Structures are given as C-alpha cells and as structure tokens.
Amino acid sequence: MKNFLFSRHRLEIFCLIFSVLPLTIQAQSQPHKITGTVSDNSGVLPGVSIIIKNSQTATISNGNGGYTIEAKPTDTLVFSFIGYKTQYITVNNQTKINVILQDDATQLQEVKVNAGYYSVKEKERTGSIAKVSSKDIEKQPVTNVIAVMQGRMAGVEVTQDSGAPGGAFQIKIRGQNSLRADGNQPLYIIDGVSYSSETIGSLNTSGMMPTMTSPLNSINPSDIESIEILKDADATAIYGSRGANGVVLITTKKGKSDKTVFSVNASTGVASVTKKLDLMNTQEYLAMRAQAFANDGITTYPDYAYDINGTWSQDRYTDWQEELIGGTAEINNLQASVSGGSKNTQYLLSGNTRLETTVYPKAFKYRKSAAHFSMNHTADNNRFKLNFSANYTAQNNNQPATDLTAVSRTLAPNAPALYDANGSLNWENSTWDNPLALLESEFFSKIKDFNANAVLSYNILPNLQLKTSLGYTDLRSNESNTQPSTMYNPAYGLGSEISGISNNITSRTSWIAEPQINGNWNLGKAKVEALLGTTFQSQITNRLFQSGFGFSSNSLIHDIASANLKAIDLSDEAVYNYQAVFARINYNYDSRYILNITGRRDGSSRFGPGKQFANFGAVGAAWVFSEEKLLQGNSILSFGKLRTSYGTTGNDQIGDYQFLDTYVSSGNTYQGTIGLQPIRLFNPEFGWETNKKFEAALEAGFFQDRIFLTSAYYNNRSTNQLVGIPLPGTTGFQTLQGNLDATVQNTGLEFTLASKNIAGNDFSWTTNFNISFNRNKLLSYPGLETSPYANTYVVGQSVNIVKLYHYTGFNPLTNLYEFEDVNNDGQITSLADRQTIANLSPKYFGGLQNNLRYKNLQLDFLFHFVKQQSFGYMPGVPGTAVNQLSEVSHQQLPFTSGANGEVIAAYYRYGLSDAALQDASFVRLKNVSLTYDIPLKTKDLKCQLYFQGQNLLTFTPYNSGDPEFKFSGYLPPLRVFTTGVKLTL
Amino acid sequence: MKKLLILSVSLTLLALTTACESFVEVETPQSQLTGSEVFENHNTANAAVLDLFAKVRDNGLITGSALGTSVNLGLYTDELIYYGTTDENVSHIFNNSLLATNPTARQYWNDSYHQIYCANAIIEGCQQSVSLQEPYKTQFTGEAYFIRALLHFYLVNLYNDVPYIATTDYQQNRLASRMPKTLVYEQVVSDLLQAIEMLSTSYLTPDRVRPNKATAKAFLARVYLYQENWLQAETLATEVINTTDYVWETDIDKIFLKESTATIWQFSPKMEGNNADEASVFIFNDGPPPFVGLSPGLATAFQPEDLRKSHWINTITDGTSIWYHAHKYKQNTNTGTSLEYSVVFRLAEQYLIRAEARLKQGNEIGAKSDVNLIRNTAGLPDTPAVTEAAIFNDIMLQRRLEFFTEYSHRFFDLKRTGQLNAVLTPVKPGWNNTDAHWPIPETELLANPNMTQNPGY
Secondary structure: OHHHHOOOOHHHHHHHHHHHHHHHHHOOOOOEEEEEEEEEOOEEOOOOEEEEOOOOOEEEOOOOOEEEEEEOOOOEEEEEOOOEOOEEEEOOOOOEOOEEOOEOOHHHHHOEEEOOOOEEEHHHOOOOEEEEEHHHHOOOOOOOOOHHHOOOOOOEEEEEOOOOOOOOEEEEEOOOOOOOHHHOOOEEEEOOEEEOOOOEOOOOOOOOOOOOEOHHHHOOHHHEEEEEEEOOHHHHHHHHHHOOOOEEEEEEOOOOOOOOEEEEEEEEEEEEEOOOOOEOOHHHHHHHHHHHHHHOOOOOOOOOOOOOOOOOOOOOOOOHHHHHHOOOEEEEEEEEEEEEEOOOEEEEEEEEEEEEEOOOOOOOEEEEEEEEEEEEEEOOOOOEEEEEEEEEEEEEEEEEOOOOHHHHHHOOOOOOOOEOOOOOEOOOOOOOOOHHHHHHOEEEEEEEEEEEEEEEEEEEEOOEEEEEEEEEEEEEEEEEEEEOHHHOOHHHOOOHHHOEEEEEEEEEEEEEEEEEEEEEEEEOOEEEEEEEEEEEEEEEEEEEEEEEEOOOOHHHOOOHHHOOEEEEEEEEEEEEEEEEEEEEEEEEEOOOEEEEEEEEEEEEOOOOOOOOEEEEEEEEEEEOHHHOOOOOOOOOEEEEEEEEEEEEEEEOOOOOOOOOOEEEEEEEEEOOEEEEEEOOOOOOOOOOEEEEEEEEEEEEEEOOOOEEEEEEEEEEEEEOEEEEEEOOHHHOOOEEEEEEOOEEEEEEEEEEEEEEEEEOOOEEEEEEEEEEEEEEEEEEOOOHHHOOOOOOOOOOOOOOEEEEEOEEEEEOOOOEEEEOOOOOOOOOOHHHHOOEEEEOOOOEEEEEEEEEEEOOEEEEEEEEEEEOEEEOOOOOOEOEOOOOEHHHHHOOOOOOOOOOHHHHHHHHHHHOEHHHEEEOOEEEEEEEEEEEEEOOOOOOOEEEEEEEEEEEEEEOOOOOOOOOOOOOOOOOOEEEEEEEEEEEO | OHHHHHHHHHHHHHHHHHHHHHHOOOOOOOOEEEHHHHOOOHHHHHHHHHHHHHHHHHOHHHOOOOOOHHHHHHHHOOOEEEOOOOOHHHHHHHOOOOOOOOHHHHHHHHHHHHHHHHHHHHHHHHHHOOOOOHHHHHHHHHHHHHHHHHHHHHHHHHHOOEOOOOOOOHHHHOOOOOEOHHHHHHHHHHHHHHHHHHOOOOOOOOOOOOOOHHHHHHHHHHHHHHOOOHHHHHHHHHHHHOOOOOOOOOOOOOOOOOOOOOEEEEOOOOOOOOOOHHHHHHOOOOOOOOOEEEOHHHHOOOOOOOHHHHHHEEEEEOOOOEEEEEOOOOOOOOOOOOOOOOEEEEHHHHHHHHHHHHHHOOOHHHHHHHHHHHHHHOOOOOOOOOOHHHHHHHHHHHHHHHOOOOOOHHHHHHHHOOOHHHHHHHHOOOOOHHHHOOOOOHHHHHHOOOOOOOOOO
C-alpha cells in the first residue's frame, strides 16, 4: 500500500475510505448482494476483475462498467485491472460500491506477465521476459508476427529475408548460440500450444524467396493480445530442450466483457522500394565497356557483346530498377470483430482479410484471411474454468518465381525494350533474355493453418488446481512453381510440350496434452507456489512432391493430370514425438525475497536409442530491495529489484530421423525403376546440445515509476554443439550430424528505459528506449586446426566472422588491386592470406519509441537503429556486361571485358577483402502511427482515423542499397503508407 | 468434470512412468529403408545401383545436360562460344577465368565424390550382405567399380592429383590427401580389371544402358591410351572391336539412335519418351544463340564434303550472321517413345584409340586402316598422311571432328598430348598455362586441412 502514500489521487482514496467508514458499524455476517460501477477518469471501465479477497468468488465488470457480486460485510473486494492501481474495499454494509480506478504506472508492476506454464507478477518475476502488447502491434502495417517485434524489444534481433509478400523474417534472441545457421530458432508457443517454425515446402517450388516458406506467416498479428519473449534460464529452463534460443509466447485476444461490442477496422495503403542503387547511365556504362575491351587489347567487339558492338542502340537508356521493381504495391486490409457474453462466459469472434499486390510490372497478389474465435467460461462456483480459442488462417500467394531485384541492377542500361511494337515480349533477335519472361514462371502458394487449444482447470481446493492444456494444429500447404514454355526465348522453338510444373503438398499436424497440478500455500509472511506437469506431443509431417512435364496447352499447366509425364519426386512421412515432465517451485518471502526453481526432463524422438532423454533446470532469485524498511517511502526510488538466474536449456532442432542409416527413394528413374539413395552419413551417437545461461539484472523505478530502468547482463554458453558438421566433398556429403566439442558464448548487456515524460489529462508523452549489445565468442574448440572449421572460425572470435584479405591498394603499374601476402610466399592464396578478421554481427541495436497524445490525437513513432558492417555491392567484374554503381565510373579501376583472368581474380579477392566492407549502420524511422479519435456525442460509438507508415526514413552511410538486408539481390524491405478507420460500437 | 480431470492427470502421470521410453522411440519411416536392408534384397539393391547410374546421368561430370562437361569443357576449350550474357559462372568458364570459388568447379567435385560414395556403399553393402545371391553381388559390385573408376578418371584429368576414395568411412575421407596422378591411374586400372572380372559378357538388357565386360574393356583401352601404354591400349581396343555385339555403323545418321550397333554404353533416359539431354542443350532455331553455339573455328575445321559437318552440325542464319549448333542428337522434346539415348562409349573411339596406339608402336598401316574407317564413314577419302607426324595429326583431327561436344574429349586430348597452350592461346584471350588444371574448390580447402590448391588459383 505504500504506493498510495505518494498517489496524486490520495484525496479521492481518503474520501472513499471515509464514505465507507460509517457503514462498518452495522456489520453483518450474512452475504448480501453488492452492485456498482467501475470507472476511470474518462469513463466506465469494462473488464475490471472484482475478487473477494481470500476466496474463489470473482466477477468482472460488464460493458457499462457495472458489476454484481455477493459478499459478506467482513469481506474485502479487490478491484484490479491492467494499468490501474488495485483497490481494496471492505464491504461492511454497503450494497452499492462505485469505484474510480486510478491510472498508475507503479501498478504496472502488479500486472501479471505470462511465463508460459505459469504467470507471475511483474514485480515478483525472477526471469527475463520482454513484452509487446496489442497496442503496439496494431500500430504497424505488417503481416508477419516477427516484424512487429523489430526495434521494440531488447536482445531481440530481427531481419527481413525479402520485402516480397510472404517473405520470412529471421529472429535471433541474444545472439547466435548454435553454429548451425538453422539451429537458432526460438520456440514458439501460441496460447500454450507449441507451434513448429520449421520451414515447409521444397526448394523446387519456393521460388523467389531466399529461404523456404515460413509457417509463421500464418499467425495473424491483429489477433494477438501480447507477445512475451522469455530470454534467460529462469524463464526458459521449464521449456528444457527447446528453450536454448529463447521462447516466444503468443497470446491471442480474448473476449473481455459481457457487453456486446462490434468493431470494424478498414485500411488501405501503398508500398514501394525504400532505396534504389545509384547505377551507371548508358554513357557511363558504355564508356566502361569500351575501356574494358581496350584494356584487354580487343579491338573488334565480339559478336556476343551486343551492348557495345552496335547490335543494341547506344542511345537507349532504361532505369531498370524503376522498370522492374519500381512499381507501387497496394495493401488493403479489413477486419471485423464482435465480442460479448455474460458474467460467466465471454467470447470473441474476429475475421480479417488482407490483399497485397507487388512492386513488379505484372499483377501478382498475396491474400491472407484469418478467423479467430475465443471463449472463456467460469462455472458459477468459480472452481471450474475453461478457455478455448481457435485460429484459422488461409494464405493465397501468387508471386513471380524469380525476384527481379538482382536483374534490375545488373542489366545493361541500353538493353532493349521490354515489349515490341505488337505488345509482345521483345527478344531483340535473341540478343538478350527479356527479364519479363522470368515473370512467366510463377509461384503459387496456398497455406491453410488451423490451431485450436483448450485449457481446462478445476480447483479441487481453493489453493490447489488441476489443469490440462490441450492443443491441436493442422497446417496444409500446397505450393507450385510453373515453368511454361513462354518463359523461354522463342528462338528455341519450344511449345507447351516442354512446359512443366513442380508441386509440393505438405501437411503438418500435431497434438499436445499437458496435464498439470499447481498449488499455493501461505506460510506466515512467505508464499510458496508449486507446479508439476507433463507434456505429450506428437507431430506428423507428410510431404508429397510431384512434377508434371509436357502439356497440350499452357492453360492446362496447373492440372498435373494433363501432363504427358508425371513424376512423384518425394513422398514421405516424418513423426516427431516429444515427451517431458516439468516442475516449478517458487518461494516468495514478503514480496522481498523470491526464489524460483524450475526443471524439466525431456525426451525427443529426434535422437537415437539411449540418447533421447536429458535434464534441464534453473534457479532464479530476486530481491525487491525497495520493499526493505530503509527504502520504503523513499521519494525518489519507487521500485528496485535485483534478480539473477542460472540454468541449463537445450536444443533439438536437428530434423527428424537424423540418427538413422537409411536409403530413400531418390525419384530418379533409370530403366523405368525409381532409384534408392543413401541420404546421409550415418552417426547414431549425437545427443542434446546444452546451453547454460546466466543473467543478472537490476530493475529500478523512480518518481513513482515514471522513469523505469532495467539493465541486464547475461552470459550464455552453448556446449556440445549439435551441428551439421561441414565435411569436405570427398566424404560424399557436405555435412554430418553430430556433436562438436565446441563452446560458443554470448555475453551481452541490455538496457531499457521507459519514461512518462508528461502525464497530463490533455497531453501526455511517453518514451521507451532499448539498446542491446551482444558479444559472440567461440570460447573453445579442441582440435579446431584439424577440423572442417579450421578456416572458418577462430577461437576467441565471434562465430559470425569472415576471414578476409587485407587490401593494400591499387597498383597503377599492373592495373590490379593488391593484397597483403601474409605468409610471404609470393602469391596470394585464399588459405594463407585471408587472415584479416571481420565481425559481421551487429555491435549494438535498439529502438526509440515515443508516444504523444494530445486530447484525441495520438502520435507514435519508432526509430530502429543498428550498428553493423556489411559487404558493399559487388555485382560482377567491372567492364563485363553487368551494370555497376555509378561511382565505379569515376574511379580508376581495372576494367576487363572478361578476358583478363588476373583482373577477375583480383576483383573477387577485393570482394573478399577488408576494402569491400562498409559501414552498414543505420537509423530508420521504422514506424509512425497517427491516430485521431473523432469526438462523438454518443459514448456508444467510437470512431478512430489513423495513418500508419513503415520504413519511412533511413539514415545510413551505406551506398549499396538498403542496409537492412540479409540476402543480397532480393527485394529489400518496402516503405509502406496506410490510412484507415476503426469503428467500435 | 472434476473426476475426469483427476483421472486424466493421474492416468497420464502413470503413463509417464511406464510408457515414456517408448513414446519417443519412433519407427523407421515408411518411406525409408535401413542401409543393411537395402542390400539383402535383389530388387532394392538393384534400385541402389540404378540410382547411381541416374545420378551419373543427371549430375556431375558425365551428364549430357547443360551442367556436364560436354558444354562446360567445350566452352573452356575452342568448341563452343557462350552467347548468353547473364550467367557469370558460365562466362568465367568460357573466358578461362575460373576462380577457386567457381560453383561448377565445386559442383563437379562434390557431385563426383557423392557418386563415388554411392558406388562404395554398393561395394560395401554387397560385401556385407548375407542373403543377396552371388551373381547379383558380382554384377552390382562390378558396376560400382566401373563407375568409381570412371569418375576418378574424369576427376584426375580435370583437377590433376585427386584423392582416390575407396571407402564410405568419413573419418578417413575427410582428411584425404591428393594422390599423385600416376597412382590414381593405377587405382583406376585396378578397379577396371576387377570390373572386367565381375561384369557379365552380355548386356543385362538389349538397350545397352548398363555396362558389361566389353564396356569396362573399352574404358580400360582409353585409360591405357592416356597412360601411353600403347600395347595394352591396342589389345583392349581390339578385344572390344572384335566383340560380336558391335557392328560398325556406316550410316552416320544412325550412330546416335538408341538402337545403334556401334554403341557400347549409353544412358537410359529419365522418362520414357525422353531423349538425350544434349539435343535440348545445343539446338536453337533462330540466331543469335540464346545460350551456346559451336565456334566458327570448329565449323570450318571440317572439309566441305565431311558428312559430319552436314549431318551433325546445323547452320542457322538471319541473312547476315551465321551460327552453328551441334546436331548429333536431333530430338529435343519428348517423343513418346524415346529415339536417342545419350551415348557415353561408342565404337568409333575404340578405332581411334587403336589407330593411335598402333601408330605409336610403329604400325602405320594398321593406324591408317583404323583412321580410314572413320574417315570413310564421314564421306572422306583415305588419309593422305604419310609421315608418322602427319598420321598422328590426322588421328587427332579426326578425334576433334568425331567427338566434338562429347564428354570433354577435346580438352582431355589436348591436355594429354601437351597441345593445350599451343592450340588455345591464339584463340582464347583469357588462356593461361595454369588453366590446364581446374581449381580445387575453395570449400574443399576450407574443410580439409590436407587439401592443397593447384598453381595459379
């Protein structure tokens, strides 16, 4: 109650207490009915929870803020709601209790955060948990659940694979733990059900994306209430083998009140490429080409040098980036929801549909539709509770099979027109590959994703609860990639008899059952909570890859049955079974000293006999020192907590059946028989990868928590690295699954600052800032010198390094780039002379978010920043028929038409030298959201207009395109503007 | 509800203690067989062998597709011109400006050693098999030896010294060192002698898509020729030529048909109705060529009356410019019933091997008679050459004209006879003396501490 002492609203509280006081005299012991209204300073508050202290009786306020509850005069009613101070009111003889809840930051410490199997009060948590809630998610015009976290959470690094619709995002929580590039995925849990983020589909059909299709696109951001990221051992050890890379908990929206509320939200917007490269114009380009041939001593341009030998007009100029990726994509989004219910039962039903077109010069569409249903029920006796929610998402994506970004940058600026006079594709007498022909080959993806879960709980005693969480997921993906004959140059004379289609059908279903028992006991000033549970999970993935070839007409291409030749390239089923026991004991002494012990024993079918089980556990402790007598009532420090944790987690992201020595059908036919091929080198011995995490953190709130600061230090060590060990080709395979005796360490500092700069009734201003520094280091690797990684890693350095040549300058005599000959053997060799180490991990990254509100107008903006270095744009040897950055023409560079092998070798060495590295740091205005609540006479209707923008401004010294990219040559993140209106009735 | 919940919790907790071990033990998936099972049954063992042939047909050094040496080594030497503009990898090959990071250099290496792994797995699988009948064991092992020898032969000719991999043991193979070229040749010969021992005399099927004893001999004749073991080369070539299965085909339009009696070994196509991959790679209808065309130098090396020029090369013109494409294989689409298979070993080579071997042993008359057979079939008169040098030059010319765009014959011939620099320097501006050997892939150097690079890379 110390908070009350400093409350700005002390007066109201006193009034309330005094108004209650006279009634206590007539105290009775029989329960009676109490009604009332709960409101805050601006109006009624639905959804406030009203509990009778030390009992199971509870209710929540309805849509008008009203409530009814039966209580005895000696009872105390507890009114609580997220973001407001909890109020305790003794009933006495009152029959009508109206309460005005006070908005207070300090009270946020009372809010429970989701830790997965349990929830914990913000101020009493011992683990490291970051959170993004729907109010931030809704401000971003994005479709991917990972995108909404970018720049908003400390320690969470998010990058986008491709700006094309359906493009995946990569997430790294506190750095790279596993040497395996694909072994760093966090565990995703949606409403308690684990959601596999393993890619679906096949490289044959995935088309334009640099990575295979990510199922995470199926999660609809507008249905998310909050995302919590568990980072340290204390929070993740209860997820055992799957917690090494952090856990992402997604909680979907629930119905809150019994009042029926309708809401409609419609928006429309446009998107375009953020940044184009500054490339040569025709004059600069042809000058470079001429110089290149002159350098090579070639006086007669070869037949095939169409750009310069006069075959193509030398006066033409086309900005190919504008032509091929310079379009404007349209984005339309419509969402509607209805929620309501009764005192005991609430529901929410919402639907959403979104349509995106692309920046390419042809109509391609991405459509995503989603439905979400949620229902909560509490039995009259308050002992039985049921939560059910179901989500269904359908995505329909049609994209070109090739991303035109790369070709838009390399095509000669005087290349011919795309269309001839008749409006058909121009092949200019076979002198070029018309880039629009690439669009003839298309990618189609239909993904339907259903997931449902139910949580049933029953209090056998007031302090002992049985609970079962049940879940089911069903993902169905059908992808195809068409290669019609029209994508080829007509000079080949090919017709639909060579048209082909590749198709893959993947389905993944899983179920999970997690029976649990949990209880809590008060032992004087101490509280003990305990949890014991078990998990059974099974996942089955079926894949069917087919191809058809040769059609009587290209319009039949989607019908594999019409193909002259049909082949089934793959047909398999993979089973993943997973089983665990987990437990938690939490000891809380006087809300000052808290000890949290979690553990899990895990078994996974991904490991061979004898290797399936492993134990994981963690200890977390917190000391809320602001509760100590010495600091209680301190006028500056309103909250202070020190917490620390240590424990182990694991990683089983290795794929199914990797321990078996097996042959599978290769799909290759010889003599009409399908072949059988060995699929891997056999190693039955591999086991769990272990990750030890340590964290120490200080959380402090000042001036009634108006300024709240957290700083965390962590040290994570991953040992027994489970990797696809790269092997030389002489072994017949490129990798072997196995454990490496290597230790990777990630240490880091994370700071977050939340500040309520101004908190007036008309005007308020809050600022949130986060910054993360992660240092990755390969701590030890016995036998590195003789291992396949000998030339990739260095002990003591990050695992994200590249070894580079050291560039010593341009030698005008030889017309070549020169590099340091480290071993002085007179020649430059990649093994001996690439000894300069460059670290490509970001040095630090973070975000700065501001929220300004003036009356009904709200402005929110987020800056995202990253300090990093990256390779510059290296499209190919200058002088060959590849366009270059326009700055290349102003530099004295060794151009060659392709004949001078030394120049080519030097160019590629340059590309692998420290000279090719650039500062690719950036500060980006990631998100802007402006919202205006139209003041209306009626309180029943709310109308909100909004504007949202994504990737609006970028400040960077990087001259090679968008600095925020992971894969060169793919569409960078797009700049998006949307406007919309939201009606709530 | 309450009882149900308590029951379910207790039941699962009970199940946990009893059944947990079996829950996470999954069966071998239905679509997979364990390695040892495969070689216990004739059909599955046969499928493993067929898959090896399919892999060799589709990927790596000996595929007839655009990925194979017929295209890439044709571009690397003086047979083909790259007319495309977009593929940097191909243009590096064409310009002789390969780097150690070149994807094709890496792919040839990795694909070949993967295929060698599959061959070794067959050899070891047959050896350990309990129930596979002896004749099958012998046949499959012989085929695997043949393929293993063939791939190492191509590797050593492309990369010079290479590891000879004869086991599936990755612990050993990951540290493999480069074996000197002469020793690699000795291993190839030893594998082939075993293959000759094991393979059956007759073809398993009349379409000649699986190697038999004569195929291994034909290949061994080539290996002896490259080793300059003239006597053995002549002996082996003669044995092949005298095999009754082979009848010299005098109609050059029939040489690449799948029924050709001069074919020693050819690939079975991926699907019925498919034809040799080479046709779809080389044929174009309008100029300029969208991908590759024959070099004018090659087209003009033929005498005007040479039937190979009129029948195996097609001339395309737009009125002003002229382009050529290889037209040995004519079916570039699926024809319902296959007409042409990709031929890997054919009788003409045996005659030219014998001609060269006889010449080197001083038998000029024998040499001339063999080369004349080739010349006459092509519509040319007997060779006018009289000196040994002139006969040798004519044999090399006939090899060039006979085997153009076939599995890297041109490059290997120039290389083994020491003519690479003399022939290529004038016509290839990017040619350097060190280009005779391809670069060892950089990934290989990075992953294997015992690997070394060729000079010039």
